Amino acid sequence: MASPGSSGTTGTNPLAGPDPVIIRDLNILDRVPVVLNHLTSTYYAWKMYFSLVFREYNLQDHIDGSVDSWFMEDDEEWMTIDATLIRWFYTTISKDLFHPVVSAEDDAHAVWTKLNGLFTDNALQRKVFLHGEFFGCQQHDSLVDDYCMRLKKLVDELRDLGEKVSDELLLSTLMAGLNDDFENAASNIRLITAPTFPKVVAYLKLEERRMRMSRTRATHTALIAGTHGGVPPTAPAPQPRPGPGPFQAPPPHGFPYPQQ
Known part of the structure; x- marks a missing residue:
């Protein structure tokens, strides 16, 4: 049926x-x-x-x-x-x-x-809790992708409670929580035409990759310099200092030493 x-x-x-x-x-x-x-x-x-x-x-x-x-x-x-x-x-x-x-x-x-x-249920209490977690979200040492997805999940939870977070507020909160390594990147985000959350996440992931490669090259260069040209020259071995000449007893009082 x-x-x-x-x-x-x-x-x-x-x-x-x-x-x-x-x-x-x-x-x-x-x-x-x-x-x-x-x-x-x-x-x-x-x-x-x-x-x-x-x-x-x-x-x-x-x-x-x-x-x-x-x-x-x-x-x-x-x-x-x-x-x-x-x-x-x-x-x-x-x-x-x-x-x-x-x-x-x-x-x-x-x-x-x-x-x-x-x-x-208990929508008001949950909204208060989620608002605090959203605005206090910080990247710290986590990867950009993990940080951004954490923010997006909080936005989704707020949306389920009837609280819509605008793209402008989401992007502003995202940039405010980036760690110091992304200070320049955060400034460049403002230059993106019609920025959206996916666009900004993609840009930050590329920037994170670029910084990782830059650190790798710097470490590699330092290792090469230390192996081939950057080691300070070895100091010469100390030479023995000349000792005193043969012992000569003092001449009797009033007599000079014989001339050599």
């Missing part, structure tokens, strides 16, 4: 729903390569990956609340797919999230709503 509102994905029937066998055998870890965890900034990526899977396999009616699973209990195919989605959710979350949301009576929509609520 086809589920209400489903578009065709199997056979030639335009009203047919997704094939339960295809959904059941899908390796969700290949499609959602992140684990949802309170300790890491993975919520935005986790939600985005799942949203793509829902769209690709026409599964929105299982998670958007448009279909009540109570009315679908006699539809074996629909219930099979719903159970598969629940298994996907439990497979892609950390152990500390499993116990707060697990319930034998929940359908896929209920589990999806619970998991999203864990990251969007």
Whole structure:
């Protein structure tokens, strides 16, 4: 039996729903390569990956609340797919999230709503925390890519809470947190035409590569100089100082030494 509102994905029937066998055998870890965890900034990526899977396999009616699973209990195919989605959710979350949301009576929509609520409830407190982390983010000794991605994850988390961070504010915060090695690079960013976050990240990664190569060349040059031409000459070995001549006893009082 086809589920209400489903578009065709199997056979030639335009009203047919997704094939339960295809959904059941899908390796969700290949499609959602992140684990949802309170300790890491993975919520935005986790939600985005799942949203793509829902769209690709026409599964929105299982998670958007448009279909009540109570009315679908006699539809074996629909219930099979719903159970598969629940298994996907439990497979892609950390152990500390499993116990707060697990319930034998929940359908896929209920589990999806619970998991999203864990990251969007208490929005005001979470916004305050994320704002402090965002504006205090510093590169320190981390690589440019790690630093920039850390900022981007914070922006994504704020967006999930309805707080949009403008590109101008993101770029300003990024430049303010760069370490001293990128002082000149930060000034040059202002010369980029229509700067965007991807453009600036690409430029900083190239600059980081250039500085790394420059340091390597300087070290190599110093080693060559020290090996071939930069070693100070060896001091000559000290020569023995001449000792006193043969001992001569003093002449008797009043008599000079004989002339040689």
